[in-house]
Amino acid sequence: MDSMKIADKDFQSRLILGTAKYPNPEVMLQALEASGAEMVTVAIRRLNLKDRSSESILSLLDRNKHFVLPNTAGCFTAKEAILTARLAREALDTHWVKLEVIGDDETLFPDVPELLKAAEQLLNDGFLVLPYCNDDPVTCRKLADMGCPAVMPLGAPIGSGMGIRNPYNLKIIRQVVDVPVIVDAGVGTASDVAVAMELGIDGVLMNTAVAEAKHPVQMARAMRLAAEGGRLAYLAGRIPRRLFATASSPVEGMIDTDRND
Helix, strand or coil: CCCEEECCEEECCCEEEECCCCCCHHHHHHHHHHHCCCEEEEEHHHCCCCCCCCCCHHHHCCCCCCEEEEECCCCCCHHHHHHHHHHHHHHHCCCEEEECCECCCCCCCECHHHHHHHHHHHHHCCCEEEEEECCCHHHHHHHHHHCCCCEEECCCCCCCCCCCCCHHHHHHHHHHCCCCEEEECCCCCHHHHHHHHHCCCCEEEECHHHHCCCCHHHHHHHHHHHHHHHHHHHHHCCCCCCCCCCCCCCCCCCCCCCCCC
């Protein structure tokens, strides 16, 4: 497949996987392998950055195989998110960050004014900011115009598994921004990933859908195949939808059954 390019980095996989909620670290590593994901996210506020024992997530991840993307999950203000991003840069030696600024602890929807404020400051500080945001074309365009190398609109609330709730907004977002669009949150199964890919979305980020599946490793493999199939279908170009049937076989040269000889 064609690669997904974010800033100056190419990724062969269009899946990004989270590292939380798995039954155990071994299942997490197997799921990452089965998914083919190259980029993985870690929640900085939920990590002990000083713990470098063999059982810590940062020690388990092979940095030569997986590109670690720190996120600011659990932050409710721009100030908290900026501080968390700076801690991540110091601890992980990366200027990439997935920016989350949550506005409500029940829906986990983003706080847009605080998100824009944090994104602007972090971009000025030299970060590559990948912002988690609402499926709002105006917000996404503002973030892209600001300098974010990708935008991450939600497909549905985080961890809900409800799938792509508003494909029309996602399609508009894909048309109005000129940076990669990555669906972040809400997918529940492989068909949701295929839908996103067929819309022309560049990538999908997920965690709960894989980690809390009955068989996480099998689900990770299913997500990989769905991403590949959906992307290929998008590139192939689907036929237009029609109200009435059209014959799949040509009608020219058909045998004349009305002849009487």
